[in-house]
Amino acid sequence: MTTAQLAKRERNSKWFWVCLICSFFAMDFTIAAIAISMAAGDPSFRSIPGYGERAVAWDVRRQRKEDSQKLGWKLEIQRVEPGRNAIDVTILDADNEPVTGCAGSLRLFHYTRVADQYQCELHEIEAGHYRAKIDVSKLGRWHLEMEIHATGDRHYWDDLTLNWFELPEKNTGIAE
Numbered sequence: 001m002t003t004a005q006l007a008k009r010e011r012n013s014k015w016f017w018v019c020l021i022c023s024f025f026a027m028d029f030t031i032a033a034i035a036i037s038m039a040a041g042d043p044s045f046r047s048i049p050g051y052g053e054r055a056v057a058w059d060v061r062r063q064r065k066e067d068s069q070k071l072g073w074k075l076e077i078q079r080v081e082p083g084r085n086a087i088d089v090t091i092l093d094a095d096n097e098p099v100t101g102c103a104g105s106l107r108l109f110h111y112t113r114v115a116d117q118y119q120c121e122l123h124e125i126e127a128g129h130y131r132a133k134i135d136v137s138k139l140g141r142w143h144l145e146m147e148i149h150a151t152g153d154r155h156y157w158d159d160l161t162l163n164w165f166e167l168p169e170k171n172t173g174i175a176e
Contacts, residue, residue: 046114046115047114048109048114048143049114049115049117061159064155064157065157065158065159067155067157068155068156068157068158071093071094071154071156072093072094073091073092073093073094073099073156074091074092074093074096075089075090075091075092075158076089076090077089077144077162079136079164080131083137084135084136084137085133085134085135085136085137086131086132086133086134086136087106087131087132087134087136088125088129088130088131089104089122089129089130089131089132089146090128090129090130091128091130091148091156092128097128098127098128098129099128099150100124100127100128101124101150101151102122102124102130102148102149102150103121103122103148103149104121104122104130104146104147104148104149104156105119105120105121105122105146105147106119106120106121106122106132106134106144106145106146107119107144107145107146108134108136108142108143108144108145108162109142109143110138110140110141110142111140111141111142111143111161112138112140113138114143118134118135120132120133120134122146122148136164139164139165140163140164140165141161141162141163141164142161142162142164143159143160143161143162144159144160144161144162145157145158145159146158146159
């Protein structure tokens with residue numbers, strides 16, 4: 001082989017290896033760009049809104065929860081069937097009597113979609129039974145933060161996790 005042919009072979013070989021390595025880099029960047037765009041566009045990859053403020057004020061939240069527990073109220077929370085488009089809250093006092101005349105609000109989100117936070121008002125439907133109209137048809141874990149105001153300067157506040165899977169349909173023993 002002549003030196004011109006060897007030089008041409010070496011140039012072709014150099015271009016082949018440079019292009020091969022660059023194509024691996026291009027594939028890597030393409031996969032990374034797709035992964036980042038999927039993560040940024042998916043609402044399940046979000047941080048919990050207000051988590052930092054809640055973490056800083058944890059002592060205030062803890063005190064509110066302890067003050068609420070001193071009331072001795074027992075709450076039962078369940079979804080309204082069949083459409084699961086509402087939440088029923090039953091409130092009994094320390095003497096197992098219904099707590100009436102309350103006004104309250106719920107804030108909740110599903111843990112797979114923390115960016116989608118919902119807020120609704122509780123309305124009394126009968127003595128000690130309250131309903132909030134909200135779509136809770138998605139199964140799984142929900143974070144619920146409730147604030148209830150009753151007559152006589154009685155305030156109840158709690159945040160809890162609801163495990164709503166297909167069975168059982170009723171959440172019992174919550175916030176007792």
